[in-house]
Amino acid sequence: MIIGEQSLKFEKSPYIMEYASVCGHKEGEGPLKNEFDSVYTDDMFGCNTWEKAESAMQKITVNILLRKSCLKPADVRYIFAGDLMGQLIASTFGLLDFGIPLFGLYGACSTMGEALSLGAMTVAAGYADRIVSLASSHFASAEKTFRFPLEYGNQRPYSATWTVTGCGAVILGKNDEINKIKAKAKITGITTGKIVDYGVKDAMNMGACMAPAAADVIKKNLEDFNYNPGEYDKIITGDLGYIGQTILIDLLKAVNIDISKNHMDCGIEIFDSQTQDTHAGGSGCGCSASVLCGHILNKIKTNEWKKVLFVPTGALLSTISFNEGQSVPGIAHAVIIESK
Amino acid sequence: MIIGEQSLKFEKSPYIMEYASVCGHKEGEGPLKNEFDSVYTDDMFGCNTWEKAESAMQKITVNILLRKSCLKPADVRYIFAGDLMGQLIASTFGLLDFGIPLFGLYGACSTMGEALSLGAMTVAAGYADRIVSLASSHFASAEKTFRFPLEYGNQRPYSATWTVTGCGAVILGKNDEINKIKAKAKITGITTGKIVDYGVKDAMNMGACMAPAAADVIKKNLEDFNYNPGEYDKIITGDLGYIGQTILIDLLKAVNIDISKNHMDCGIEIFDSQTQDTHAGGSGCGCSASVLCGHILNKIKTNEWKKVLFVPTGALLSTISFNEGQSVPGIAHAVIIESK
Numbered sequence: 001m002i003i004g005e006q007s008l009k010f011e012k013s014p015y016i017m018e019y020a021s022v023c024g025h026k027e028g029e030g031p032l033k034n035e036f037d038s039v040y041t042d043d044m045f046g047c048n049t050w051e052k053a054e055s056a057m058q059k060i061t062v063n064i065l066l067r068k069s070c071l072k073p074a075d076v077r078y079i080f081a082g083d084l085m086g087q088l089i090a091s092t093f094g095l096l097d098f099g100i101p102l103f104g105l106y107g108a109c110s111t112m113g114e115a116l117s118l119g120a121m122t123v124a125a126g127y128a129d130r131i132v133s134l135a136s137s138h139f140a141s142a143e144k145t146f147r148f149p150l151e152y153g154n155q156r157p158y159s160a161t162w163t164v165t166g167c168g169a170v171i172l173g174k175n176d177e178i179n180k181i182k183a184k185a186k187i188t189g190i191t192t193g194k195i196v197d198y199g200v201k202d203a204m205n206m207g208a209c210m211a212p213a214a215a216d217v218i219k220k221n222l223e224d225f226n227y228n229p230g231e232y233d234k235i236i237t238g239d240l241g242y243i244g245q246t247i248l249i250d251l252l253k254a255v256n257i258d259i260s261k262n263h264m265d266c267g268i269e270i271f272d273s274q275t276q277d278t279h280a281g282g283s284g285c286g287c288s289a290s291v292l293c294g295h296i297l298n299k300i301k302t303n304e305w306k307k308v309l310f311v312p313t314g315a316l317l318s319t320i321s322f323n324e325g326q327s328v329p330g331i332a333h334a335v336i337i338e339s340k
Numbered sequence: 341m342i343i344g345e346q347s348l349k350f351e352k353s354p355y356i357m358e359y360a361s362v363c364g365h366k367e368g369e370g371p372l373k374n375e376f377d378s379v380y381t382d383d384m385f386g387c388n389t390w391e392k393a394e395s396a397m398q399k400i401t402v403n404i405l406l407r408k409s410c411l412k413p414a415d416v417r418y419i420f421a422g423d424l425m426g427q428l429i430a431s432t433f434g435l436l437d438f439g440i441p442l443f444g445l446y447g448a449c450s451t452m453g454e455a456l457s458l459g460a461m462t463v464a465a466g467y468a469d470r471i472v473s474l475a476s477s478h479f480a481s482a483e484k485t486f487r488f489p490l491e492y493g494n495q496r497p498y499s500a501t502w503t504v505t506g507c508g509a510v511i512l513g514k515n516d517e518i519n520k521i522k523a524k525a526k527i528t529g530i531t532t533g534k535i536v537d538y539g540v541k542d543a544m545n546m547g548a549c550m551a552p553a554a555a556d557v558i559k560k561n562l563e564d565f566n567y568n569p570g571e572y573d574k575i576i577t578g579d580l581g582y583i584g585q586t587i588l589i590d591l592l593k594a595v596n597i598d599i600s601k602n603h604m605d606c607g608i609e610i611f612d613s614q615t616q617d618t619h620a621g622g623s624g625c626g627c628s629a630s631v632l633c634g635h636i637l638n639k640i641k642t643n644e645w646k647k648v649l650f651v652p653t654g655a656l657l658s659t660i661s662f663n664e665g666q667s668v669p670g671i672a673h674a675v676i677i678e679s680k
Contacts, residue, residue: 001466002417002466002467002468006441008467049664051660051661051664052664052666077342078532082446084427085426085658085660086425086426086427086485086658086659086660087424087426087446087448087656087657087658087661088446088656089656089657089658089660089661089666092535092656092661092669093661093666093669095535096535096537096669099534099535100534101346101532101533101534102532102533102534102535102671103445103447103454103457103458103532104445104446104447104454104671105443105444105445105446106422106427106428106444106445106446107443107444108427114443114444117443118443118458121461121462121465121467122461124465125461125464125465125467126341126342127342127348127461127465128342145426192418192441192442192443193441193442194439194440194441194442195432195435195436195439195442197436316427316428316429316432317427317429317432318425318426318427318429319426320391320425320426320429321391321427321429321432321433324389324391324392326392326429326433329432329433329436331442331444
């Protein structure tokens with residue numbers, strides 16, 4: 001059902017049947033270390049390139065997901081997936097062997113929000129009984145894509161974030177039980193974001209680039225559904241980090257919305273910045289995806305949180321656009337996740 | 341309604357309300373020159389970089405589309421769009437100013453099929469009254485991304501295709517008339533493709549890389565709907581070119597499906613390879629998008645063709661995956677377009 005300017009409320013909410021997360025060694029040393037399905041201390045995941053490692057991580061995640069839900073690839077009708085690589089090569093080679101019809105997505109670090117939104121729309125409309133939504137990122141493949149060669153050893157400013165080596169995936173289904181496995185949560189609504197550009201050009205300060213888009217979509221979500229921020233146990237952004245969090249809270253305070261009491265950011269949660277040298281926090285589309293599937297859904301499954309707004313946030317740039325002097329616009333997609 | 345293994349048939353078919361196409365100078369000298377809405381003889385589109393030129397072309401296309409349909413950006417609920425650039429920068433900067441909620445897509449040259457599929461699913465489910473589906477490519481930005489610097493002047497083998505500088509966009513709507521403008525066609529079904537990898541590693545022979553995926557999705561479409569190839573006036577692939585066309589027809593003949601009489605390829609149609617030095621044909625996600633919006637829909641609007649299967653085809657690679665020795669898998673998405 002169409003709600004307000006940018007939102008949908010599902011008449012029959014799709015269920016999050018099962019979820020899985022896989023991370024690299026640094027994430028496995030962080031505060032959420034005991035919540036991921038699997039931690040690989042070898043960040044190469046047994047491969048000989050970083051890009052193949054990211055693909056391997058996706059494949060492992062989907063295999064764990066299918067095993068946990070007692071499903072075969074043929075039981076999944078569509079997969080909605082993306083990563084940060086140019087031309088989505090991590091997803092191409094990671095998902096090739098499953099033979100599931102694929103919708104490739106790019107929303108920078110907001111991709112898990114996009115994948116959950118389109119996946120939920122698809123299941124709620126009766127187009128599929130079961131779909132998979134997935135996103136991943138890998139520290140080394142992302143640094144190679146967006147920043148400096150690792151061997152160069154450049155110093156990172158304190159506003160920089162650390163790309164998470166991680167993958168998160170969920171199965172969305174129309175029934176609250178499959179194979180005697182009960183659903184863990186449900187998606188009751190979405191708010192789809194616009195590109196928002198405040199003209200920030202500092203690619204080492206992604207939080208500042210993305211915060212305006214996060215503020216825009218959170219404000220729109222509250223308006224469209226006529227909610228106060230207190231409606232949600234948590235309003236959870238993807239990877240704004242400490243600097244982006246401050247900007248987000250300030251931007252919303254300026255329009256009389258106070259989320260300071262219930263805001264949480266996946267990028268802040270996944271690392272201990274004091275001991276792990278991650279500066280402003282974690283980032284990458286694997287950050288929000290793995291924290292969703294390695295922390296947030298654990299809290300919702302056990303009813304500790306009854307309703308959250310999950311808002312993965314993306315910074316839209318490439319090295320080409322950056323080197324040609326373009327700004328770094330942001331985009332964010334909001335998903336309402338509730339306990340069953 | 342779910343049909344067969346990979347297809348959907350829409351109970352209430354979304355309408356193609358209006359469409360628009362913009363191309364560069366070479367496309368404007370080709371066989372379809374009189375069918376595009378606008379031909380720019382300046383391939384820079386007034387900008388100082390190729391990437392900005394591609395963004396400008398997208399912006400011009402959407403503006404023409406909105407003007408033709410007497411709509412404002414606020415009348416469009418979602419835009420489903422993509423291009424070939426790493427991290428979709430052509431779409432980011434091309435669509436930023438419209439302020440329409442965006443789903444960024446990457447399906448290589450199959451992106452227009454993906455955008456039409458998701459757009460049609462969204463409208464048919466009642467999630468939006470009107471959406472825009474769009475894809476673009478630009479010869480120079482694509483050569484820079486995937487091949488050699490233009491200044492290097494490398495020789496192209498005869499199996500190589502020429503990336504189309506073009507953009508095509510449609511408005512899909514739930515009613516067959518808006519603002520007294522009548523709909524031009526309708527989308528009655530889709531078949532969503534899987535990644536198909538025959539292990540081809542020659543990035544200068546995209547037709548061979550993509551033909552297996554096209555064959556797979558066409559076969560599945562005919563099976564799912566229980567059709568013979570003759571059901572369609574035309575079965576139209578995106579950018580297989582001459583070599584890919586031969587492979588496609590042979591692959592399908594091997595499973596007793598003969599599409600030789602009604603197959604057409606956008607990459608073959610858009611250029612005159614004899615006089616325009618384009619070798620195997622045109623390519624790029626702007627190829628199928630601009631031929632759809634600058635030729636195919638003209639034929640359907642006037643009832644010359646009553647029913648076509650539109651199958652944009654994508655080759656999934658980046659320079660990184662290619663240089664690391666990976667193969668070039670293909671993907672294709674099929675869309676059934678019928679006259680009103």
